Amino acid sequence: MAKFDKNDDSLFVIIGSGAGGGTLGYELAKKGIKSVILEAGGRHETKDFSNDEWGMFGQISWLDKRTTSGDWRVATDFGGLPSWIVKAVGGSTVHWAGASLRFQPHEWKARTTYGDVKGASLLDWPIDAKEMAPYYAKAEYEMGTTGTNGIPRLPGNNNFKVLEAGAKKLGYKKVHTGNMSINSKPRDGRISCQQIGFCFQGCKTGAKWSTLVAAIPKGEKTGNLEVRPNSHVMRIEHDKTGKVTGVVYKDKDGKTQIQKARIVAVAGNSIESPRLLLNSESNMFKNGLANSSGEVGKNYMRHMTASVYGIFERPVYMYRGTTMAGIVQDESIHDPKRGFVGGYELETLSLGLPFMAAFLDPGQWGREFTASMEKYDHMAGMWIVGEDMPQSTNRVTLSDQKDQYGMRAPNVHFSDHKNDIAMRNHAFGRGKAIYDAVGATKTIETPPYPSTHNLGTNRMSAKASDGVVNKYGQSWDVKNLFVSDGSQFTTGAAENPTLTIVALAIRQADYIAGQMKSKAI
Amino acid sequence: MRILDKKSISRRSFLKGGTATALGLTIAGNMVLGKSSAWAASFDNLGGDNAATLIQMARDIYPHDHLADKYYAKVIEGYNTAAAKDAKLKSMIQAELKKINTASKKKYGSDYKNINRELERVDILKANTSSPLFGKLRGDLVTGLYNNQEVWPKFGYEGASADKGGYINRGFNDINWLDKV
Numbered sequence: 061m062a063k064f065d066k067n068d069d070s071l072f073v074i075i076g077s078g079a080g081g082g083t084l085g086y087e088l089a090k091k092g093i094k095s096v097i098l099e100a101g102g103r104h105e106t107k108d109f110s111n112d113e114w115g116m117f118g119q120i121s122w123l124d125k126r127t128t129s130g131d132w133r134v135a136t137d138f139g140g141l142p143s144w145i146v147k148a149v150g151g152s153t154v155h156w157a158g159a160s161l162r163f164q165p166h167e168w169k170a171r172t173t174y175g176d177v178k179g180a181s182l183l184d185w186p187i188d189a190k191e192m193a194p195y196y197a198k199a200e201y202e203m204g205t206t207g208t209n210g211i212p213r214l215p216g217n218n219n220f221k222v223l224e225a226g227a228k229k230l231g232y233k234k235v236h237t238g239n240m241s242i243n244s245k246p247r248d249g250r251i252s253c254q255q256i257g258f259c260f261q262g263c264k265t266g267a268k269w270s271t272l273v274a275a276i277p278k279g280e281k282t283g284n285l286e287v288r289p290n291s292h293v294m295r296i297e298h299d300k301t302g303k304v305t306g307v308v309y310k311d312k313d314g315k316t317q318i319q320k321a322r323i324v325a326v327a328g329n330s331i332e333s334p335r336l337l338l339n340s341e342s343n344m345f346k347n348g349l350a351n352s353s354g355e356v357g358k359n360y361m362r363h364m365t366a367s368v369y370g371i372f373e374r375p376v377y378m379y380r381g382t383t384m385a386g387i388v389q390d391e392s393i394h395d396p397k398r399g400f401v402g403g404y405e406l407e408t409l410s411l412g413l414p415f416m417a418a419f420l421d422p423g424q425w426g427r428e429f430t431a432s433m434e435k436y437d438h439m440a441g442m443w444i445v446g447e448d449m450p451q452s453t454n455r456v457t458l459s460d461q462k463d464q465y466g467m468r469a470p471n472v473h474f475s476d477h478k479n480d481i482a483m484r485n486h487a488f489g490r491g492k493a494i495y496d497a498v499g500a501t502k503t504i505e506t507p508p509y510p511s512t513h514n515l516g517t518n519r520m521s522a523k524a525s526d527g528v529v530n531k532y533g534q535s536w537d538v539k540n541l542f543v544s545d546g547s548q549f550t551t552g553a554a555e556n557p558t559l560t561i562v563a564l565a566i567r568q569a570d571y572i573a574g575q576m577k578s579k580a581i
Numbered sequence: 582m583r584i585l586d587k588k589s590i591s592r593r594s595f596l597k598g599g600t601a602t603a604l605g606l607t608i609a610g611n612m613v614l615g616k617s618s619a620w621a622a623s624f625d626n627l628g629g630d631n632a633a634t635l636i637q638m639a640r641d642i643y644p645h646d647h648l649a650d651k652y653y654a655k656v657i658e659g660y661n662t663a664a665a666k667d668a669k670l671k672s673m674i675q676a677e678l679k680k681i682n683t684a685s686k687k688k689y690g691s692d693y694k695n696i697n698r699e700l701e702r703v704d705i706l707k708a709n710t711s712s713p714l715f716g717k718l719r720g721d722l723v724t725g726l727y728n729n730q731e732v733w734p735k736f737g738y739e740g741a742s743a744d745k746g747g748y749i750n751r752g753f754n755d756i757n758w759l760d761k762v
Contacts, residue, residue, distance in 0.1 A: 111741035114728050217748075218756040225759045254747030264743035374758045375584060375737065381753035413738040417727035425642045425719055426703065433727070434645065437585065437737025499762040 073321035078151020079561040080545035081327030082271025086279035087569030098291040101147035109262030116261035122147040125469040137422035142472035144510040150272025157384035158240040160205040161555035165189035170551040174401035180449035185550040186522040186531040195563040203241035203269040217381030222440035226494035234389035241269035255381035295340040330514035330547040335470040350535040359450040361516040361552040364480045367506035370495030378410040400482040404446025444487040449477035518547040532571040583752035626664040656725035677714035
């Protein structure tokens with residue numbers, strides 16, 4: 061395993077080790093480019109995980125100081141926890157469910173397809189489905205996505221079978237166990253899924269792809285990648301010409317360190333990445349680094365989400381097996397006749413009893429609530445995930461409150477767009493219909509959980525005035541500064557974002573290698 | 582389909598040292614609420630009356646008739662321990678319970694815990710949801726009650742599965758009633 065010098069200014073420095081940062085580090089390492097990944101969290105390996113919802117929540121979640129505002133219910137119920145993401149090596153790929161769906165062609169062109177939606181700051185992505193296709197293929201191969209590369213789909217569990225039976229009764233056609241980056245057969249040195257459940261708590265066998273068990277160890281083996289855990293980056297530094305030169309971070313002992321760099325890539329997820337750029341303000345960049353457009357932190361998206369739980373006369377035991385065990389894709393289309401633009405996916409989801417108590421209807425108490433809880437073993441559950449509208453007023457800003465290192469904490473402001481509400485109501489109706497079709501005695505509409513899909517706060521644009529990065533995730537203002545996570549998303553599409561983050565990082569690595577070779581950066 | 586017996590108490594959870602021992606209390610399953618003297622010895626910092634009131638409130642917030650008092654008492658035992666070192670917490674609990682009992686007497690003619698009808702007690706609680714005690718108790722119960730491994734079998738939840746080889750051979754896809762609906 062490589063160990064690089066802090067004064068080595070030829071290094072590529074990546075901030076964050078999740079889907080974007082972990083993948084970028086691995087791809088650069090394969091090309092012989094030496095990188096250091098600075099990860100704010102610790103390194104917890106597969107053996108350190110437990111099938112314990114609150115235990116793992118405390119162990120791996122990002123729980124640093126954050127504040128919230130806006131009319132979303134998360135601000136009321138979980139004011140200090142706008143997002144539910146991971147602070148550990150592997151980032152949120154440690155707790156992701158594994159759903160790996162490509163964007164649909166029209167979703168790359170949201171502004172053109174949906175038109176001028178009032179109150180939305182829609183743009184077309186500066187890239188399209190054709191350009192992304194080979195990178196999606198590479199990402200699916202790396203991640204071992206089921207339903208691609210000849211890899212069989214996973215078997216459906218009880219929770220999926222309920223969803224499937226109801227959906228088919230309603231005439232839905234695109235119903236299957238998903239494109240999942242979870243091994244259905246042994247592959248890439250990792251075993252196949254044992255249907256343990258607890259996918260959100262860190263996979264206990266390593267069957268689920270994460271940068272922790274795949275990209276990072278493979279990158280480290282090349283000798284070109286160092287992952288430095290417990291390294292919390294506070295600011296990015298630059299020289300007189302405006303090029304970035306390194307980063308200031310706190311090490312595991314809370315000591316301030318400087319890591320020099322030739323190039324820096326930011327991949328701290330869509331709350332921390334813009335926060336870091338804003339906290340890196342200087343005399344030269346008074347509004348924050350890479351922010352001449354004023355777009356850093358704006359257009360925060362979190363997907364239109366919600367859940368439906370159905371209660372049945374007979375048991376389901378939805379928690380047995382893969383957490384996200386199947387999908388209905390028929391509503392993931394653009395059909396404005398439904399009363400909204402964009403579409404949504406319906407994906408099975410289960411929570412254990414402890415999390416169900418916290419999330420089924422946050423803040424609720426009394427007999428109605430406990431009657432539902434007593435039917436926990438008779439429940440089936442689905443998660444709704446759809447495209448939400450980017451709005452410039454939904455944004456990450458710097459709060460007056462400070463984190464444990466004295467840096468200004470992020471405030472996350474979010475309010476639903478009318479389109480988001482119309483889509484959610486439609487999806488609630490379809491979810492209820494699916495469960496009613498197979499005899500549900502009660503269905504429960506569960507509000508969004510703290511955000512797991514955080515997107516859009518350093519968006520990619522065709523013009524420097526519209527966004528923060530160009531079509532390769534390169535800052536419009538600072539040529540040797542990149543954004544490599546979901547914050548570069550121009551729009552969110554309906555699909556779970558990880559596959560697209562990985563595909564963009566693979567593509568970005570190709571671009572970076574070319575730019576370095578030609579000495580452009 | 583592998584169906585769990587929700588009434589049986591799992592031997593395993595006893596062997597692992599479940600709630601009752603962790604509490605350091607000997608609470609009989611059939612202990613009757615409202616008899617403050619029964620709680621007094623175990624809740625030395627809060628006092629038996631206060632403890633019994635809190636336990637009744639806890640049950641009224643998350644009423645599960647198939648759960649014995651000891652599961653609710655566990656959360657209150659935490660308050661009793663904390664109150665020994667936290668004077669602020671202790672006085673907040675005492676002051677809030679006084680308010681609740683005053684309201685209970687005014688409206689229903691007795692202390693909260695002695696109001697026989699659940700609906701009437703819930704009525705008192707509904708008028709107090711913005712109080713610091715209600716917020717704390719409700720929040721603490723979410724984890725204190727539902728994250729207690731001893732109650733999981735009673736809800737048909739099996740908990741950790743990796744140590745048993747997952748569900749691949751233990752019923753992850755054994756649902757057998759769907760074709761009948």
